[in-house]
Amino acid sequence: MGRLVQRVKATRIDITGGRRVVREESLAVEEPLEVRLGHDSFSVTMRTPGDDFDLVAGFLVSEGIIFEPEQLISLRFCAGEDENGQQTFNVVEAQLRPDVAMPLPAAHRHVTTSSACGICGTASIDAVRKSSHFTRSAAVDEPFVSAAVLAALPDTLREQQKLFDKTGGVHAAGLFAPDGELLSLREDVGRHNAVDKVVGAAFRDRQLPLGKTILQVSGRASFELVQKAAMAGVPMLAAVSAPSSLAVELAQEAGVTLVGFSRGNTLNVYTHPGRVG
CATH class of the missing domain: 3.40.140.10 (Cytidine Deaminase, domain 2)
Incomplete structure (x- = not known):
């Protein structure tokens, strides 16, 4: 599992006092995660490492690809190393049940999403209207939280x-x-x-x-x-x-x-x- 925090040096400037101090700061790690469906690349997102299997499962639910646990056969990290020969854990392969309707081929669907926003737009609006497998609650006007x-x-x-x-x-x-x-x-x-x-x-x-x-x-x-x-x-x-x-x-x-x-x-x-x- 990749680290969540990285220490870096920063120059802290005090405008009022006119002082400059070099010190270490803790930053959240941001790394790419490639999602593969079987052996085909489906998406790349920038994320903080950790809970990657949850991230991939939730992403596939959000995309309307899966909605029942039985549709997701397995999740596994694929081999990948950085320049120091360390496992990066930055590629996750999802194996879906054969009868799950596959999305568009990777050549047409593959996108890179940033950590600022994910995938949105007309195609996503259509997807949520057509592909949500959970019906709207009939108790729209029933209070359940104060x-x-x-x-x-x-x-x-x-x-x-x-x-x-x-x-x-x-x-x-x-x-x-x-x-x-x-x-x-x-x-x-x-x-x-x-x-x-x-x-x-x-x-x-x-x-x-x-x-x-x-x-x-x-x-x-x-x-x-x-x-x-x-x-x-x-x-x-x-x-x-x-x-x-x-x-x-x-x-x-x-x-x-x-x-x-x-x-x-x-x-x-x-x-x-x-x-x-």
């Missing part, structure tokens, strides 16, 4: 961010029960990767669809995070910052309660507010 519990989730998430404490440079996604219990938390330089890791862990534990849970994320609520929540059957996505207009549009259509600006004693519920008591 506003007070919802408002407290960002603080709970932040308290458990061990990698952020060391580096200050990663996002987090946490899956919560209606009473505020933290069920799962993952950190990554990419917010979409953190969500995929949470979804993938639940998928591998046979917990999908994730009914009556809240997915709390650091940062903003993008279209893609709503897409990932919908593909995993998550009924509520909450963020500490703002949602985008497309995120609200998709959440409304997909039956996802979208919460933004969840800070302190206030929050905004943009879609399906009946789930918040």
Whole structure:
């Protein structure tokens, strides 16, 4: 397993005092991860090493390729070495059940995603509308979490961010029960990767669809995070910052309660507010 933190030297400048001090800083590691379906390369994403099998499983769920654990036969690291001859663990091969509908050939589908954002756009909108295997909850207006519990989730998430404490440079996604219990938390330089890791862990534990849970994320609520929540059957996505207009549009259509600006004693519920008591 690759390291999560790298020590580097930085010159710290104190503008007020006019001082310059060279010291070591801890940075979150960012490395590429290639995802292969069988022997075919499918995607490359920039991520923080760790929970890579969860990341790949969650990514495949988000892409609508798999939705049942039996469809994923195995996950394994492929051989790969850096310039020092050390195993990099930067290639994961997923073996799917033969009857799983394969995506477009690698030559047409292969993309590189950054840690800033994942795959989004018209094709992704169509995918989430057509490929989600978990139906929208009929109880759209049934409260299952209180506003007070919802408002407290960002603080709970932040308290458990061990990698952020060391580096200050990663996002987090946490899956919560209606009473505020933290069920799962993952950190990554990419917010979409953190969500995929949470979804993938639940998928591998046979917990999908994730009914009556809240997915709390650091940062903003993008279209893609709503897409990932919908593909995993998550009924509520909450963020500490703002949602985008497309995120609200998709959440409304997909039956996802979208919460933004969840800070302190206030929050905004943009879609399906009946789930918040």
